[in-house]
């Protein structure tokens with residue numbers, strides 16, 4: 001675990017001038033799984049602010065409190081079918097000129113031996129013992145109703161409280177608010193829901209070489225992270241309040257970090273030890289506490305997590321775009337998930353179709369796609385466990401692999417062989433497919 005790095009981190013530290021040398025002792029990167037746990041623990045600790053929001057604004061949030069029924073459901077004995085409410089054994093005398101419809105108030109009691117027309121969803125009159133579907137009954141010429149099948153007591157009546165009693169817990173806290181949850185909440189009497197407020201996130205994009213439009217030219221390149229991070233972070237439960245381009249300006253970075261009112265500041269670039277890599281010096285100047293300073297993962301090993309204030313964090317993503325994705329999923333995702341009050345999803349697992357080379361000491365995160373067709377033994381859909389294909393173009397500076405991917409395989413140190421079953425990190429937009437479980 002504590003072996004010296006074999007890949008140049010020691011050498012990189014040796015290149016640091018005395019002003020930049022951040023630790024007298026040898027740099028120790030955190031193992032990948034431990035780095036995720038640190039971020040998850042911080043997130044789970046909160047703070048969790050609760051907000052009451054109208055139902056139509058609660059979608060995508062998570063319940064801050066258990067959802068408790070405000071009423072019995074159904075709230076009255078209800079007809080489950082269109083037909084006849086009857087009282088006692090038949091045949092029944094039809095109560096003429098009268099129909100019991102949904103939405104109507106209390107109806108007069110039904111005496112034994114009588115039947116009245118009733119609609120699905122209508123209140124069953126007091127005294128009724130069953131509902132007979134219209135297609136299972138026949139009214140004769142002298143005003144009597146005959147059942148064409150045996151009638152059992154209570155048939156096709158939904159009794160009050162069948163689904164829940166007022167005060168029953170319908171869903172626990174931390175349940176994601178889906179369209180179905182909105183429907184249930186409305187049925188159970190809610191106009192508003194208490195949801196965990198989304199953590200506010202500020203994104204600071206560093207680098208003088210970045211263009212926001214047009215073609216790369218004369219050493220300048222397009223900013224690939226600005227357009228990618230805000231929507232990705234939103235999908236992880238964050239409220240991204242701003243994406244700012246800071247350039248390679250230490251003072252501007254210090255001002256942006258120390259003046260930020262965000263719960264989480266996310267920086268991109270500047271995490272390494274180059275002449276304009278300002279993140280470490282600025283964190284030092286701001287009195288931040290480094291909780292994770294480098295992670296034993298490829299790409300993305302210079303990623304970091306710092307506490308700026310008691311409940312305010314900074315995640316430093318490396319500038320190489322796939323390394324930034326690695327930092328996003330390793331540190332930002334578990335931190336934000338916890339702060340957003342979300343539960344950890346069950347780990348997805350899938351079998352590798354092809355061997356993946358590993359790093360000798362570090363975890364690798366490798367974009368993978370679901371195998372289909374011949375790769376999945378001739379079937380159109382992947383068999384159990386799902387089969388995934390490692391994708392090309394997975395270098396730290398490349399997004400071509402991840403843009404075509406269904407997830408990121410967690411490749412242990414030393415690599416993995418064909419058929420090995422690995423954890424797959426989900427991409428938030430692939431969540432609805434849940435294909436790896």
Ligand SMILES: Nc1nc2c(c(=O)[nH]1)N[C@H]1C(S)=C(S)[C@@H](COP(=O)(O)OP(=O)(O)OC[C@H]3O[C@@H](n4cnc5c(N)ncnc54)[C@H](O)[C@@H]3O)O[C@H]1N2
Nearest residue numbers: 012207222223224225269270271272277302318319320323
């Ligand atoms: N001497 C060493 N140099 C480097 C090491 C090391 O261990 N020793 N690690 C390398 C690794 S791995 C990574 S990753 C990068 C991390 O560097 P920084 O976080 O300081 O990022 P930058 O130097 O600012 O940029 C790196 C690379 O990424 C490009 N970049 C930056 N931002 C964006 C963006 N928004 N969109 C697209 N591309 C971006 C930037 O132009 C650089 O090419 O350090 C290595 N160096």
Ligand code: MOO
Nearest residue numbers: 299300301323396
């Ligand atoms: O690990 Mo760097 O983060 O490979 O590109």
